[in-house]
Amino acid sequence: MSQLLNYLANGLVFSSIIVLGAIGLSLVYSIANFANFAHGDTMTIGAYTGLVTLGAIGAAGPELLALPMGFYLALLAGMVVAAVVAVATHYVIYKPLDTDSIGMLITSIGVAFVYRAGVQTQFGTDFREFDITILRPVGFIEDAIGVTITLHELAIVIVAAVLVVALHVVLQYTTLGRKMRATADNEELAKISGIRTDRVITSMWVIGAGLAGAGGVFLGLYNQLSPRMGFNLLLVVFAAVILGGIGSVYGAMLGAFVIGMVNQLTPLFTDYGIPIETDYANAIAFIIMVLVLLVRPQGIAGEGGG
Amino acid sequence: MADETQATAFEADDRDTDALAERVVTWFIGLVVAALLLGLAVGLVSPAYLLYLVSLAAMFGLLSLGLNVQWGYTGLINFSVAAFFGIGAYIPALLSASGSPLPWDVSPILGLFAAIVVVVLLALAIGIPTLSLREDYLAIASLGLAEVVRLFFRNQQNWTMGTSGLGGIPTFFEGVPFLGTFAQEMPTVDLGIYTLGFQFWNSLLNFLLVAAFAVGVYLVLRRVHRSPWGRILRTIRSDEELAEALGKNTFSFRMQAFVIGSVAMMFAGVFYAYSNYYLTPGIFNPIYTFYAWIAVILGGSGSNRGALFGGAVIVFITEGTRFLGLGASFRLFSVGLLIILIMRFRPQGALPPKKELIWPSAHEGGERSE
Numbered sequence: 109m110s111q112l113l114n115y116l117a118n119g120l121v122f123s124s125i126i127v128l129g130a131i132g133l134s135l136v137y138s139i140a141n142f143a144n145f146a147h148g149d150t151m152t153i154g155a156y157t158g159l160v161t162l163g164a165i166g167a168a169g170p171e172l173l174a175l176p177m178g179f180y181l182a183l184l185a186g187m188v189v190a191a192v193v194a195v196a197t198h199y200v201i202y203k204p205l206d207t208d209s210i211g212m213l214i215t216s217i218g219v220a221f222v223y224r225a226g227v228q229t230q231f232g233t234d235f236r237e238f239d240i241t242i243l244r245p246v247g248f249i250e251d252a253i254g255v256t257i258t259l260h261e262l263a264i265v266i267v268a269a270v271l272v273v274a275l276h277v278v279l280q281y282t283t284l285g286r287k288m289r290a291t292a293d294n295e296e297l298a299k300i301s302g303i304r305t306d307r308v309i310t311s312m313w314v315i316g317a318g319l320a321g322a323g324g325v326f327l328g329l330y331n332q333l334s335p336r337m338g339f340n341l342l343l344v345v346f347a348a349v350i351l352g353g354i355g356s357v358y359g360a361m362l363g364a365f366v367i368g369m370v371n372q373l374t375p376l377f378t379d380y381g382i383p384i385e386t387d388y389a390n391a392i393a394f395i396i397m398v399l400v401l402l403v404r405p406q407g408i409a410g411e412g413g414g
Numbered sequence: 415m416a417d418e419t420q421a422t423a424f425e426a427d428d429r430d431t432d433a434l435a436e437r438v439v440t441w442f443i444g445l446v447v448a449a450l451l452l453g454l455a456v457g458l459v460s461p462a463y464l465l466y467l468v469s470l471a472a473m474f475g476l477l478s479l480g481l482n483v484q485w486g487y488t489g490l491i492n493f494s495v496a497a498f499f500g501i502g503a504y505i506p507a508l509l510s511a512s513g514s515p516l517p518w519d520v521s522p523i524l525g526l527f528a529a530i531v532v533v534v535l536l537a538l539a540i541g542i543p544t545l546s547l548r549e550d551y552l553a554i555a556s557l558g559l560a561e562v563v564r565l566f567f568r569n570q571q572n573w574t575m576g577t578s579g580l581g582g583i584p585t586f587f588e589g590v591p592f593l594g595t596f597a598q599e600m601p602t603v604d605l606g607i608y609t610l611g612f613q614f615w616n617s618l619l620n621f622l623l624v625a626a627f628a629v630g631v632y633l634v635l636r637r638v639h640r641s642p643w644g645r646i647l648r649t650i651r652s653d654e655e656l657a658e659a660l661g662k663n664t665f666s667f668r669m670q671a672f673v674i675g676s677v678a679m680m681f682a683g684v685f686y687a688y689s690n691y692y693l694t695p696g697i698f699n700p701i702y703t704f705y706a707w708i709a710v711i712l713g714g715s716g717s718n719r720g721a722l723f724g725g726a727v728i729v730f731i732t733e734g735t736r737f738l739g740l741g742a743s744f745r746l747f748s749v750g751l752l753i754i755l756i757m758r759f760r761p762q763g764a765l766p767p768k769k770e771l772i773w774p775s776a777h778e779g780g781e782r783s784e
Contacts, residue, residue, distance in 0.1 A: 143550045201754055207761055210491060213550060214711060215757040217704055221750025228743040343561055346554050354551075387569040394558030401551055402543050 110254025115373050121261045123368025124268035125330060128323030129338075129345040130352070130360040131275060132316025138292035138355035139312045140202070142212035147320055148342030149223035152335060153193055154186035154321025155328040156227050159236060161185040167240055173266070174243055174259035182238075183267070183325045190321025191314045193223070198313050220339065228335040236333040264326045271319060272361060279357065284311055292355065344371065344390055347397035353406055367393050435764050439723060446730060457607040465617040467733055469689065472621075472628040473682045475725030477702065478709035479631055479718060480678030485707075486716035487639065488671040489651035491553040494540055494560035495703040498533055498676045502683020503697050504567060504574065505529040513582030515572060522586045522688060529680055536563070537676040538669070545668045557700065564698035579694040585616075586623055586688035593619065620689045627681040628722075635678070635718055647671055648716075679706070705732075708749060712756055714763025723765055 129151055136144040161182040169177025197219055205215060245256035279285035290298040291308045299305050320338075327337055348367040352359025371393055377384040384392070450467070453459035477495055484490040506525025508514045520528075544555045567574045574580065587593035597616040602609060638644055650657045650664050657664050687693055705728050712727055713720025731752070735745045756763070 143554060201758070205758060207757060209550060210553075211757055211761060213491075213553060214707065215754055217707070218750040218753025218757070221704075221746050221753070223750075225743045225747035225750060228746065233742070343554075343558055347558065350551070350554065385569060388565055391562040391565045394562055397558055398543050398555050401547055401555055405547065405551065 111379070112376070113253055113255045115375060116369070117255045117257045117261075119369035119372035121257070121264055121330065122372050123365045124265045125323050125326045126341070126345055126348050126368045127272060127361050127364035128268055128319045128326065129341065130348040130364040131272070131357055132318075132320040133345055133349050134352070134355060134357050134360035135288075135292075135312050135316040137349065138357075139288065139295075139309055140198075140212070142209040142216065143346070145213060145216040145342065146197070146220040146223060147216075147316075148338035148340070148345065149220045149227075150190050150194055150317050150320045150338065151324030151327060151341065152227055152333075152338035153223055154190040154324030155333050155337060156231060156324075157189040157321065158182040158186035158325035158328060159231075159238060159333055162238055162240070173263035175240065175263050179238070179240060179329075183322060186325040187318040187321040190324065191318040194313045194317030194320075195310055198310070224335050224339065231333075231335065233335055236328075238329055238333075240329070260329055264330060267322070268326070271322060275315065275319070275357070278315070284308070288312060344393050347393045350397050351400050367396070370396065431760075432766065435760070439764050443723075443726075446726075460614075461608055461610060462614045462617040465614070465621045467729060469617070469621045469624045469685070470733065471722075471726040471729040472624040473685050473725075474705060474709055474728045475628050475722040476624075476631060476682035476685070477679050477706040478713065478721035478725050479628075479635055480675040480680075480682075481706045481710050482713075482716065482718060482721040483635060483671050483675035483678065485710060486714075486721070487644065487647040487651065488668055489549070490545065490668060490672060491549050491556070492672065492675070493553045493557035493700075493703055493707075494563075495679055495706040496698050496700055497536065497540070497560035497563040498679040499683040499686070499702050500563065500567065500695070500698040501533055501536055502529050502680030503687035503693055504580070504683075505532045506684055507580055507583045507687040507693055508574065510588070511580055511583040513575065513580055515575060521589050522584060523590070526684055529684060530677060533676050533680040534673055537673045541669050541672045545672060546665055557703070560698070560700065560703065564695060567698060568695040574695070577695060579692055581692050583687055583691045583693065585619070586684075587619065620685070623688070624685040627685060631678045631681060632718060632722070635674075638674070639718070643667075643670075704749070708753055708756075710763075711761075712752070712763055714766035717763065717765050717767040720763055720765035720767070724763075 129147065132150070133144060133147045136142065136147065158179075159182075162178055165178045165181060167176040167178045171177075172180065201215065201219060202212065205211065207215070240260075243258040243260055245258055246262070250256050277285075279288065287298070287303045287308050288311065290301065290303060291305050291312075295305055298308070324338060327341065331337070344367060345364075348363035349360050350363070351366060352361065352363025371389045374384065374386050374389040374392060378386075450459055450464060454461065454464060477499060480498070481492065481495055484492045506522055506529050508516050509518055509520045509525040509528055510522045512519075540556060540559045544552050544559070547555060568576055570576065571578075585594070585597075587596070596619055597612050600612075600615040602611045604610075608614075639647075646657060646662055646667055649660070650662070650667055654664055657667075683697070686697065709724030709728050710721055711724070713722070713724035731748055732745060735741075735748065
């Protein structure tokens, strides 16, 4: 039982990271209308910006959830730089293009390579870690319910939750949110209604890439940093977005939750005598993705059309 | 009326830039060939290495020819090229290598036929669920399924040797009279700056093998492309509803194109296995899929000679940067930049297919499917 709770706790942490990537991917899909293959590498940029920032200012300041203020500044820097890079990419590369969604998709592969090459040139291909002490699981939680979770993992879940709620508020209760929803729904109509869709698209890149940057920093805290970290996660994030319904932000959140859980619950197969190694956790996510596409191409929360 | 004049003006403009592109490509090829010959003359490029480079270009050419059938002819966004490349390498190798965990020890040529069977089955397994999907979903789904194949070969240590790699792969012609011992038995020739020994004869044999694959595949594809079958594929690409209205089962035709393209990619894998003698699951790395895509887009979607040219450019980039001592990051960067520049300035590719009578909407969206 406590084993199952442990898997669920891991699932929650992993889901929190995926959700931060999935929202941006889904926003780009609904507003810019293409599958952005550079999104994973945007996460990588966020993570390495965090690494540099933390290295520069050091793990200083008072601590919150066992993470120094320096880390939170690094997180912020990761979000900002990821957003700036994405907006610059939009203006320099995507916007002047005169092509369809497939052309955009292919271009974004090129962009992904350029991002990753940039990170690789600066930092090499070795694995790196944030200069933060690795924690032991929180004692009283382990004693009470047998779940081994560290304060850092709790911090990931809590900050992700804060960001997701903030996005929800922006989307539902602000003018920008209404404009974004209108643009996602029908760009032409939004334009005719007097919405400056250019600005909306820019804000979309800021929000999507900012969240991806945060996801990248957390991925680095959860695992390690490497130039391929974001790209390796990209397909899992795609699985989440498709599962939830491409273009639906709330669907992406739900999809990320399910895919993250499934990913971390994979050991259950072996526990119940089905010999599927945890190495296949991602494979299971992809197969779920294909099955969903087959049965319900619009995803769980998507609306018709496919 | 005004519109018509404008359209003709655009077409004339297109023809001009096409002619320019053709000249640029000719010059590029000419310069590279001249540089290689010069390198050969001054002792920088050994004959064996030159053969290796040409063989590699033919190998990438096979990958892009296969993808061209799927994307260029039919409009299928297949992102599982690496899976078919890897299967083409692993299946015959597993069946014929001494280091294989599988008990059989068949001749590589039988292994090739086994690979065809497995590739057709895999193409059906990937194609049945994905080929009816919307185009960008197909991209993501096929990339995901290729990852599943990669994870399988990585983790099933007991069948594939997993990450430790599969060694003891024989030459392709093992057991064949004359060719089987060709490289050992040919005399060593002294040419002054070069000595043509075992390595050279072996490279020559490998080159002849991949050249035979590439020429065979090229001729077959050119033939089928000009047949009524090829016309139906182009119709599906440009206007699927029209094809349906003409009573064509589009799913079946897409599947045929998918299978044929996958078999072409498999040949590239077979060559890879028998010229490297050692395989790791790294061959399933998605980078090979992206290389094939770049080659096809660069050459011009739908154009077979463009696909071969694209394959050669990939080798120029990958081996050229290695030759100049530039690292993997630079390679990645130049490949990425190349994709962006093509999509921005010449989305139809360097050598787009020549004009032919086809439904007008085939010309939409930047690429032309003649």
